[in-house]
Structure formats: C-alpha cells, structure tokens
Amino acid sequence: MPSAPISPRKTPRQARARATVAAIEEAAAHILTHGGVDALTTNLVAARAGVSIGSLYQYFPTKEAILAELLRKLRREHLHDLERAAQQGGDDLRSTTTRMIRASIAHHTEAPELARALEAAESHLPLDAESEALKTQISAIWTATLSTHALPDPSQAAFDLAALTHGMVTRAVQAGERDWDNLAARVTRAALGYLHLCTQDDHQPTQQP
Amino acid sequence: MPSAPISPRKTPRQARARATVAAIEEAAAHILTHGGVDALTTNLVAARAGVSIGSLYQYFPTKEAILAELLRKLRREHLHDLERAAQQGGDDLRSTTTRMIRASIAHHTEAPELARALEAAESHLPLDAESEALKTQISAIWTATLSTHALPDPSQAAFDLAALTHGMVTRAVQAGERDWDNLAARVTRAALGYLHLCTQDDHQPTQQP
Amino acid sequence: MPSAPISPRKTPRQARARATVAAIEEAAAHILTHGGVDALTTNLVAARAGVSIGSLYQYFPTKEAILAELLRKLRREHLHDLERAAQQGGDDLRSTTTRMIRASIAHHTEAPELARALEAAESHLPLDAESEALKTQISAIWTATLSTHALPDPSQAAFDLAALTHGMVTRAVQAGERDWDNLAARVTRAALGYLHLCTQDDHQPTQQP
Amino acid sequence: MPSAPISPRKTPRQARARATVAAIEEAAAHILTHGGVDALTTNLVAARAGVSIGSLYQYFPTKEAILAELLRKLRREHLHDLERAAQQGGDDLRSTTTRMIRASIAHHTEAPELARALEAAESHLPLDAESEALKTQISAIWTATLSTHALPDPSQAAFDLAALTHGMVTRAVQAGERDWDNLAARVTRAALGYLHLCTQDDHQPTQQP
DNA sequence: TATGAATGAGTTTTCATTCAT
DNA sequence: AATGAATGAAAACTCATTCAT
Secondary structure, three states, X not given: OOOOOOOOOOOOOOHHHHHHXXXXXXXXXXXXXXXXXXXXXXXXXXXXXXOOXXXXXXXXOOHHHHHHHHHHXXXXXXXXXXXXXXXXXXXXXXXXXXXXHHHHHHHHHOOHHHHHHHHHHHOOOOOOHHHHHHHHHHHHHHHHHHHOOOOOOHHHHXXXXXXXXXXXXXXXXXXXXXOHHHHHHHHXXXXXXXXXXXXXXXXXXXXXX | OOOOOOOOOOOOOOHHHHHHHHHHHHHHHHHHHHHOHHHOOHHHHHHHHOOOHHHHHHHOOOHHHHHHHHHHHHHHHHHHHHHHHHHOOOOOHHHHXXXXXXXXXXXXXXXXXXXHHHHHHHOOOOOOHHHHHHHHHHHHHHHHHHHOOOOOOHHHHHHHHHHHHHHHHHHHHHOOOOXXXXXXXXXXXXXXXXXXXXXXXXXXXXXXX | OOOOOOOOOOOOOOHHHHHHHHHHHHHHHHHHHHHOHHHOOHHHHHHHHOOOHHHHHHHOOOHHHHHHHHHHXXXXXXXXXXXXXXXXXXXXXXXXXXXXXXXXXXXXXXOHHHHHHHHHHHOOOOOOHHHHHHHHHHHHHHHHHHHOOOOOOHHHHHHHHHHHHHHHHHHHHHOOOOOHHHHHHHHXXXXXXXXXXXXXXXXXXXXXX | OOOOOOOOOOOOOOHHHHHHHHHHHHHHHHHHHHHOHXXXXXXXXXXXXXXXXXXXXXXXXXXXXXXXXXXXXXXHHHHHHHHHHHHOOOOOHHHHHHHHXXXXXXXXXXXXXXXXXXXXXXXXXXXXXXXXXXXXXXXXXXXXXXXOOOOOOHHHHHHHHHHHHHHHHHHHHHOOOOOHHHHHHHHHHHHHHHOOOOOOOOOOOOOOO
C-alpha cells in the first residue's frame, strides 16, 4: 500500500557526509543480501555502517527511503547495461536479443540475493519519479528493439520477454545455478521461440546443477 | 533463514476443533489476500476467525505454521490440477503442455494476491516434509510429461518451463491482466519455442489490457 | 491540531483488567500532578502502574487517550457538582450563583496541578463525543441558571462567568492560595458585579497569603 | 520543574550578531504562533532564521532560553502599555481601570497564539531576574492605581483583577472573539463590580460572535 | 479445553545539543 | 565566528507468544 513517493532527505555536501551516505547504503545492501528485508532494521543498518542512528535519519527520512535508493541504483545499472547491449553489435534481432538477455542475467548475477530482496520490496514502495522513469526507459529499450521485427504488439512482447527472462533467471539463481552461459542459452531459446524465431541450430546445451 | 520444519501443533480430532482450524485458515487467507503479509498478525487472524488467541496457538505453534499450512494447501491443489491435466486427453506433447500451462495459470488465477503473498513468504519458511514432497511431485509430473519427447535433460526442461510459466503469469497478474486465454496462448508459445516445437499456426492473439 | 476523536481501545471485562485500567489512570494522574504533561510518557505510566507497556496499549490506543479519559472523568465530576449546586437550595440567583462558583472552585481544589495540566492539554486533544456533550451540558447549566435573571444574552454571560471564575481560581491556586472561602467570596463579588447584582453587604473579606 | 535561571548566552555586540539574534527570535515567534510549542524545535528555528544551528547555540544556550527571551519581550511590552494607561488621562479610578484593562486586552490581541503558547510555557521556565522584576512591576502598577481607592488590600485586588482579566480575555480569544470593544466592556463590568464601583449606566453591550 | 489478559523485546523515529572543520 | 555533520538518549507503539483462570 504505497502512499507518498520517497526520496533522500538531504543531499550530502561535504565529503564526510558523502562517506556516511555511502556507508549506510553499503550496510543496507549487505544486510539485505544476507538476511532479507526482515533483517533490515534502521538500527542494524546504522550500527553496521558505523554511524549513529541519527545520522542515518539525516539522509534517509524513512527506512523505505533506503530501499528505494538501493532499488534506484540497481535499475540505473540495469538500464545502462541494457542500453549498451541494444546499441552494440549488429542489428540482427537474434543476436541483439541474446545480448540483452545476457545483460538482464548479469543484472541478477552480481548480487542475486540483493536483487531478489529489492524486487520483493518494490511492490510495497511508493516509487518516486526517477524510479518510474527508469522503469519506463527499460521497457522502451525492449520495445524499440522488438519493433524492428514484425510483431503485432511489440510492447506486449517486451513485457512478456522481460517477465519470462526474469522468471527463469530468478528461479535458476535461487536454485544455485552459476553457469550463466548455459542459462543464457536456455532463456534465449525460450525468447526466440516466443518470437517465432526458433531454429534448430542452437541445440540443447543443457545440464542442471 | 529458515530453521526447523514447521507443522501444525496437533491434528484436530473433534469436529469443533476442525471447524476452528478451518476458521483460522480462512481468516489468514482473507487477511493475506487483502492486506499482504504485513497485515497478517496472529491477533488479527484470531479475531477474524472468531477464536481466541489462545485457541489459535493450540493448533498452530507459530505464525509461520499458519503460512506453511496455507502454502501446503495451495501446492496440493496445484499438484492435483497438474495431475489431471497430465493424464486427461491425448498423449500429444503439444496439447498436454498447453493443458498443464493452463492448469498453472489457474493456480494463480483464483486468488492472485494470496498466491503472491504465499510465494513471497516461502523463502522464509522452514518447509516440512510434506511441502518438499509436493514440490518433488510437481516437478516429477512435468518431467514425466516431457520424457515422452526426445530431450537431453527432461528434468531441466521441466524446471525451466515451470520457471518461465511462473514468471510470465506472476507478472501478468501483477499488471492486472485478466484475459487468461490470451495469457495462456503467449506462455504456451514461449514454452513450445523452448521445446523446439514452435510452428507458425498458433499466431499472435495479443493485446495487453 | 487535534485530528481524530480518541476513546479507550477496549473495555475491560474481567476484574483483573479493570484493576489494570484503574492503575494506569491513577499512575497517569499522579505523574501529571507531579511532573506535568511533559513528564507523562507511556513507559513511565506503565512502570508506575506496575503494568507492562503492552498492557497499557491494550486499553489506551495512544497517550492522548489517557489524557482524554482523565479529562472526561474530571468533567463528569464537575458536571455532577454543578448540577447539585444548581438544584439544591433557594432559587435566588445570588445564592445559586454563589453555590455554583463554590462548586467550580472545588473542581480545582482537590488536585489543582492535575486540573491545570489536563486543561492545558485539552486544546491539543481531539475530543470525543462524550467530552463534547459534557462541555455542552456544563455550559447549559450556567445558561439555565442565568436565564431566570433578565439578561440580554444569558449564554454569553455563562461563558464570561465561567471564564472569570476559571481565571481567578487558576491563578489563586497557582499562587498557593488555600483559603477557599475567601477565594469564593472574591470570585462571587466579581461575578455578581458582572451581573449588576452587586451590593455593599458582602464586604471585603480579603487577605492574600 | 524549573531549575536554573536562563538568560542569553552572550550579548551580541556587533551589528551582524544583533541581526542574527533578531532573526532567531522572529523565527521562533513565527513557529510558536503557527505551530505551537510542539513545533518549536531548535533546528527548525535555525532553518527559518536562515542561520546555522551552531550559530543559534552561540546566542541561546538552550531551547528554553529562546522561550524565556520571547516571554521577557512580551512582558516588557505589557509593562510599557500598562504604564502609559496608568499615567495618561484623568486620575478617575473608573476610567483608569478601563484603560488598563484595554491595555491588557491589547497584550493578547496582537498575537494571541504566541501569547498563549508563551504563557503555557512559563510554568516550565526557570525565570531569571529580569522576568521576576517585570512581574513585580506589573503588579505594582495595578496596586498603585488601586491604592487611590479605599480598599482593604490593594495588592490582592490587583492580583484578582489581573487574574479575572486574563481569564476572560484568554477564553474569549480562544473562542475566536475579535470584537475587542465589546470584550473590554464586559471585562470592565466585572472588574468594577469586583471593586464595588458598579453602576447601571454601562449597560450590557453584549453579543457573542 | 478455551479464554483473553498480560508481557516485553524490539522497531521506527525525533530532536536538543556538541564539536570538528 | 560560523557551519552543519554527527550524536544518542528517549519516546511511542507493535505484536508474537505465554499462562493464569
């Protein structure tokens, strides 16, 4: 039941302040990674950051604001990776899609637990303008890519591919898979199948861990 | 950080007790559906069930035990639906897969909020033997179905199809989609693509709400 | 900035519960008397009442609810005393007014600090229906009494007499006066003067402590 | 529970410093007027004054010191107004009293919320020498004025009239009254009644807003 | 067996005040 | 002198769970 958009309380001016904010974010990420959202208490974050609870509240008006900030950071990175994947290389849909899927996998790869926790928290957060914008842009990239192919509804295809990728990756990560190339191949197979681009040449490189 | 498996404290023998347990489960489901996990407090569950908090703890040793029980119920139903879908009808892989996907969608369809909340809670719950068994069985059905087809690793394919389906359905439900036939068609398309069974005849019946 | 009316959370059913509530109210009154509103913290109240903080919140949803309850109690007593003063004795305006003023003084007399603290708090409290009703009734009694006299605006006279009485009594109590008869005489003199009922026979029985 | 008298930390010598102090006082008055004592936080005062929190503490050792200073200013003005009212015009007790009452009303009239908040705070403040002196002088003026009349205890009469006036004015202001002439007439009526100077000629010009 | 009163550790958040720069 | 980052005690309130009746 998100209510009002949440953003940091004040922007750090001095170097010391910037270090404080960084320490808080880092601590929060660590706790989220190892204990999940339930373990994320403001006191614990402050303690782990080596900062007083008062300092935490100088920069983050609520606990949710911390989550929101981490989520924003994650999305920014995701957007950046997707953009690179979309532009770089040939304009062949197959290979572009493959690269974008790899980028999406990478998104979950560096800190899988953190990503999971943040995404789970997302539905409870009142997202601010930047978060919404990032979401829109991510969506737009997929849509733009797919528009080169003749599809009745590219934006729905974008939505479905994102969901499909997300679902497969999340589950695989959760199950402990770490062979990203193999995973990328399987996801790509499903994606191309969805797009009616399936062929027999990318043949099953399977094997579950 | 699940610790020890959790199961109901004692099995209700008398009719009255069975009614009490049912009332508690129903109340918990209702609260979960309408308020999410955060709204699920033991006192509230007891109140809504028209039962004293003491009685609740007679049958459920902890709050998690309630969630675990609801999750078990959900999985039992899912298993049952999948079994029917797997057995019924022709042994054609295409149509069997389609039926099974429809069954999976139905699983999220009746009480989407409840299913979401329970799945989100799952990672925090110490699953008991029955839950594990249910998971294994669900997996087994998919694997068995896919074994009729020549696949290098049917159990991984089962895993991937379940993940793919789950991801697409969850997101669609979250986005407010309610046209299940359309959704089923899209998921099936991706699944058959993954299985290299794609053809051009099931052509895009798309349209996002 | 009062927002929503506040009333007790649940009514105690068992004797034990009633004792708990009584202990809380008593403790709150004691703290209010000796330390003022600023000293009134929920933890302190609970501690002094020999009750856990949780128990306090079983019966009072917020700290304000405690204040509101004490205020209601005070007003109930005031109303009761005023009613007796208004009915009892001759219908002579002079003597009725005198009796009512004495009743008002008595109101501040038993626990002057408590009364002061509660009245100071009143403007911050979102009053509930009963409190409002009590206020109206107290006002009505004065108005009714004064209506027997030919006054252009009895309700304003009621308002002014209450204010005048309240002001004089509060200040006197604050200054440490304890000779209530003397105080009553002075207040009555001002009140009758206001009503144009002044005479020379109630001659100055003054002397400040 | 006032402890040690509180006065400004250091007297501003330079013009800039004087401006800083003025800005702080103004900001505090504004906040007090619009949000009450609860809204008065040192950080907010500093922010509104356009001054750093550190600077605020250069001139006021504690938050209470700010309140104390505002209170002193209010009393100084009140004293000044009373002095003028006492001296100016005829030495007739009736008219002098009337003028003094009008001065007292004016005291609450310019910034009713501020005056209320400050007076409410007074009982918590450890008053310094100047505040005490001001109080004494205000009292003395009333006493001096009343001494011209044959009264057994002029200082008590002074005390009572001040209390009576204060009570009526405070309540009227609180109730939203803004017709100061009407209010002055009513207060005067009570005061003269108290002094046994009542006559029938100042007949009820009543009418509550 | 059922009840519901009681518990208290734990959570978020505020704000007066200090002190390094 | 001024700044503003940092502090941390303290306050309100929640909720899973226990246990006397």
